[in-house]
Amino acid sequence: MKNRLTKILDSKRFKLVLLLEGLIVGIASGFIIVGYRVCLSQGALWLNKILTFCKESIFTIALWFVILIILAKIVSKLVTFEPLISGSGIPQLEGELSGKIDANWWRVLICKFAGGFLSNIAGLALGREGPSIQLGAMTGKGIGHILKRNKTEERYLLTCGASAGLAAAFHAPLAGVMFALEEVHKHFSAPLLVSVMTSSIAADYVMSQLLGMDPVFNFNVVSTIPTNYYWMLLILGAVLGLLGAFYNKSLLYIQNLYSHFNLTPFKKLLIPFILAGVLGFTIPELIGNGDTLVDLLTEGKLTVSLILFFLIGKFLFAQISFGSGAPGGIFFPLLVIGCMIGGLMGNLAHIYLGLEAQYINNFVLLAMAGYFTAIVRAPVTGIILIFEMTGSLNHLLSIALVTIVAYIVADLLKAEPIYESLLTNLLKKRNFPIPQGVGEKVLLDFMIVPNCKLENCLLKEVDWPSQCLIVSLQRDGKEFIPRGDTYLKSGDSIIVMCDKAQESLIYDQVSELIS
Secondary structure (H helix, E strand, O other): OOOHHHOOOOHHHHHHHHHHHHHHHHHHHHHHHHHHHHHHHHHHHHHEEEHHHHOOHHHHHHHHHHHHHHHHHHHHHHHHHHHHOOOOOOOHHHHHHOOOOOOOHHHHHHHHHHHHHHHHHHOOOOOOHHHHHHHHHHHHHHHHHHHOOOOHHHHHHHHHHHHHHHHHHOOOOOHHHHHHHHHHOOOOOOHHHHHHHHHHHHHHHHHHHHHHHHHHOOOOOOOOOOOHHHHHHHHHHHHHHHHHHHHHHHHHHHHHHHOOOOOOHHHHHHHHHHHHHHHHHHHHHHHHOHHHHHHHOOOEEEEEEEEHHHHHHHHHHHHHHOOOOOEEEEEHHHHHHHHHHHHHHHHHHHOOOOOHHHHHHHHHHHHHHHHHHHOEEEEEEEEHHHHHHHHHOOOHHHHHHHHEEEEEEHHOOOHHHHHHHHHHHHHHOOOOOOOOOOOEEEEEEEEEEOOOOOOOOOHOOOOOOOOOOEEEEOOOOOOEOOOOEEEEEOEEEEEEEEEEHHHHHHHHHHHHHOO
C-alpha cells in the first residue's frame, strides 16, 4: 500500500495515468449515456403513440392505467433492491466522494438505467441528467474496480464519469467539466482537471458521432438585450432567486410529506404514475421532461395566462414526481420551469414595462441560467451550460448579471443548495451500504480557500484530526512534503492520508477547517 500511495504522489505519473483512465471512462460512459438517451427518446415517442391509441375507448384508457400500476410496481421493486437509484443520483455521488456511501456499481448501473426508462415512458416529469451523471460515475467506479485501482484513484474516476455523464446528456462538455469540479468534487487540482476534461470531451465525441451536434434547446434569440433594459434584468434575477429558494424548500417539504405518511415505495410511486396517466389524457403538455412546453413558449404560442397555468402545473408535477423517489433528475425540469418563469416575466415586461417583443426569448434564455443558479448554487456551470445547450455565445454580460443577482438573493434567503439538502435527507435513511475497509488507506485532497481557518497558519498550529496524516502539499505547480513549520497559504492543495473506515469523518473535519 505504501508503494502504491508513493506512486500516486508522483505528479507526472499520476497525471498520465489519470488522463488515460479518464479517456477510457469517457468513452465507456459516452456509449452508456447514448444508449440511455436513445431509450428515453424512444420511450417518449412510444408514450405519445400509446396515449393517442388509448383515447379511442374507455377500455384502452383503463388498460393504460393498469399498465401504469404495473410499471410503478416494477420501479418500486428496483428501488427496494437498490435504494441508491432513487432520485437524481447526484446526492448519492456526492455522498460517495465524501466517504459516506459505498455503492455497488453494477447494481446501480442496471437498476438506474431500467428505472429511469420505465419512469420516463410512464410520463413522469423527470430529467435525464441526474441519472446520466450517476450512470457515468458508476461506470468510472466499475472501471476502477476492473483495473484494481485503490479508493484514491477511484474517487477521481467517479468524478470523471460524472463529467462524462453530463457532457453526453446535454452535449455540453465544458459544463460537464465545471459541474464535476464546482458541484461534485468541490475544488480543482491539475491531475483531476486534465482527466475530467479528457473524459468529458471523449463522452461528448461519442455522443456527437452517434446522435449529432444539434443543441438541446434550439430557439431563436435575435440579438443581445440592450443595456437600457438591464434594470429589468435585476428584477428578473431577484425573482429567480426568490423562486429558486422556494423551489428548494418546497421540494424538501414534498419529500418529507411522503415520508410523514410512512408510505411504502410502491405507494409513493403510484401517486405520480397515476397522476401522469390523468395528465396524459387531459393536459399532455405537463408530462415528460417538458421540451414541448419550451417549443410552445419560444414560438410565441402561449398567452400570459397559459404560461402561468403551465408554470404552476409543471412545477407541482415535477415536485410530486421527484419527491416520490422515482429514478430521475430535477436538472432538465427545473430548466424548463426557468424557461416558463422567463417567458412570463418577459411577456409582463413587454405589456407593462415597454420591453420590445423581440427580447422576450432573451428573458427565457437568461431565466434558465438564473433559476439553475438559485437552486443548485453553481453559477459558472449554469452560465456555461446555457451557452452549450442553446449554441449561443453572445449573452455573457446579461447572463452573468442575472445569475449573480439570483445567487445573492437565494443566499440571503438562507436556502441551502438543493443537492446538499437532498444528500442530508438521504443520509438520514441509511438504507444503503456504507464504506468499510479497516486498515485500507485513502488519500483525500483539499484546497485552502481565502479567509478559511488554515490560511496563514503553520502546519503544526492546526488542530488536525488525530486519525489523519498530511502527506503532500502543492503550491505554484510544485509538490513537496510539508513540515511542521510549513506556512499554509490560500490556493495550496493539501493531500491527507487516512484509514478508509475514517474517510467520512476526516472529510467532514478537514472540510470544516477549510470552509
